[in-house]
Amino acid sequence: MKVLLTGSTGYIGRRLKQILLADENIDLRLFVRNKQSVSLKNSKKVEVIEGNTFDKESLEKALEGVHTAFYMIHSLNRKDYKNLDKISAQNFVDIAASCGVKRIIYLGGLGVENENTSEHLLSRLETGQVLSSNPKVQTIWVRAGVIIGSGSTSFEIIRNLTEKLPVMTTPKWVDTKAQPIAVSDVLNYLYESIYLKEEKNLTIDVGAEQLTYKEMMLKTAEALDLKRYIIPLPFLSITLSSYWLNLFTPVRFGVAKALIEGLRSEVIIQNDNAKKYFPNIKPISYLNAVKKAVEEIEKNQVISRWSDRFGKAWDKDHSKDLADAIFVDRKIEYYNNVSKENIYKSFISIGGKEGWFDYDFLWKIRGVIDKMIGGVGLKRGRRDQYNLRVGDSLDFWKVVDVQENKRLLLFAQMKLPGTAWLEFKVDDEKLIQSAYFYPRGVFGRLYWYALVPLHYFVFTNMIKSIVKKAKDKEN
Structure with a gap:
């Protein structure tokens, strides 16, 4: 089976690439902006095509003969990312259909559209809707919320705040509920989606236990063997919170602001398709996910980081x-x-x-x-x-x-x-x-x-x- 992977130099894509390379039944093709950004120990097992989703000629070359394509692209670091994401997704699904691609697997975000939905989450939802719009191609839309793993944006923010601040004054969004999930479980869902025996479009919400962001930080402190106190303050605005994250964590202000805006709305599972279609995958707890991430950092085994694709x-x-x-x-x-x-x-x-x-x-x-x-x-x-x-x-x-x-x-x-x-x-x-x-x-x-x-x-x-x-x- 020929599989196309986009976003192979990003946080999830780089890890997924290793899993796909280990499958002898998969003929892997990577679609990248620059071949120099690809690190491969055995390049003979992989075909690399250079281009981007706005260049239809290179996109057609990448999708030709492909059975399953992973769509792992977003433009968060661009000012007009919402419009660009829609164009990119539309180009991808249209050319995939013309090339006879059977299945697109897309990793999006948990959440529902309402007055509190952030621009970033709206863009992820719209991308999923565009990819699912062509009846000639099946789309499996895996939706995850807070992803916990060494090098993930969410984990880096929570870990840095927990390590550096014994007492945290936080906005009221710390009481918002979410369903975090270990990056290893996200990868399992994505990989198993290749072999799923289903022909209709599917939206699969994934996550472990429901927790508030306050509970996540306290459990992170527990995993790090630290004692921490959290004091919510209702007057801290999104902008002030963004500056706070910018100062005490590795993320820059623009990314912090986009993430903070997303914390106003709950990101919890809306369907039970994960259990229905993937009964063998049992997501690990948040505490164990944090411990696993810390262990990877301590043993210098971080495969990818959130900042891998930041900048061009x-x-x-x-x-x-x-x-x-x-x-x-x-x-x-x-x-x-x-x-x-x-x-x-x-x-x-x-x-x-x-x-x-x-x-x-x-x-x-x-x-x-x-x-x-x-x-x-x-x-x-x-x-x-x-x-x-x-x-x-x-x-x-x-x-x-x-x-x-x-x-x-x-x-x-x-x-x-x-x-x-x-x-x-x-x-x-x-x-x-x-x-x-x-x-x-x-x-x-x-x-x-x-x-x-x-x-x-x-x-x-x-x-x-x-x-x-x-x-x-x-x-």
């Missing part, structure tokens, strides 16, 4: 951007009696828990400022402290190119009056470290000139520390 810097050729940069700060450090493999390992592990060498405090200050003005800050950290792949977040950077023992290119996602990149290149005798900046207007130029003195100390220390760290590995 790696969706295009970046060589022209670097060539167009107006300002370049380049440092070169020669090294002797050190292997380039250790030089590579040294700069590939910067940031995250290991920080940024002697001037780490300056990076932290910049991260706090970035958070305060609505940026991503440093709280995202890293998925893995010693390994990187294209699309990974690294504090307020995004990995756009990584070549083993050769190169690392990072794109700046902090708030800037321009565009910035940080590059490390290694050859047999020297390490080349380059900071590129393309300013936006006069303020962008003033920003760069104001930081030149700091850059001298920070970037000089960085390259010397990378080489020193590599030398220490040799000894």
Whole structure:
């Protein structure tokens, strides 16, 4: 069976890809914006087609000969995401029908349409309705609410708030009910949907026990062996709550606001189709889901994170951007009696828990400022402290190119009056470290000139520390 997976570099898609690869009965095809964003150990087992759902020619090529297609696409980080999601879904289902696709499997959100429904949830509901509108293609619409797993948005928010705030003053939405579910159970439902013997359209609501968000945070504290107190305050608005989440969790303000708006309405199961069609799947409890997520983090086994697909810097050729940069700060450090493999390992592990060498405090200050003005800050950290792949977040950077023992290119996602990149290149005798900046207007130029003195100390220390760290590995 030929199966198409979209969104294979996202949080759910990356994990689902591993499950599909393990099934010998499946001939897997991936549809991605950029082939460089796909990490595959055995590329011979997978066909990768480049394109997007707004390019009908590439979409037709991706869906040709496919039996089952997973639709795992959304445009939350775009201002006009609601309209774009409808166009994308319509293109997908129309071309799927013309190509003879038998089944579309879509992961949407729990909830019903009413006066409290957020724009984000409305968009997910509309997407499901569009995908289910063509009688020539069956659509299995799996609907999940709060997904709990290492690296998920919901879990990262709840865990960060619980760990950092012994006493939490929260809005009244903490009493809203939801039915959280472990990411492993969501993946089971999606995978089993491939082999479901049913020909009509289905909407399958999935979730474990009903809990309020207050109960979730208290159970998270229990899993982390912490004592926490929650004091609801009725006057905290959506905007104030969004700033609160932005400051204390890894998510940026825009994402936080979209999520907070969704917390006004209950996200609970509306049908019993999960039990009816998947009687063998028994969702684990919220407490066990949290414990499992924490264990994955502690053992450095996080497969994917919510921020994997945040931003589009790696969706295009970046060589022209670097060539167009107006300002370049380049440092070169020669090294002797050190292997380039250790030089590579040294700069590939910067940031995250290991920080940024002697001037780490300056990076932290910049991260706090970035958070305060609505940026991503440093709280995202890293998925893995010693390994990187294209699309990974690294504090307020995004990995756009990584070549083993050769190169690392990072794109700046902090708030800037321009565009910035940080590059490390290694050859047999020297390490080349380059900071590129393309300013936006006069303020962008003033920003760069104001930081030149700091850059001298920070970037000089960085390259010397990378080489020193590599030398220490040799000894």
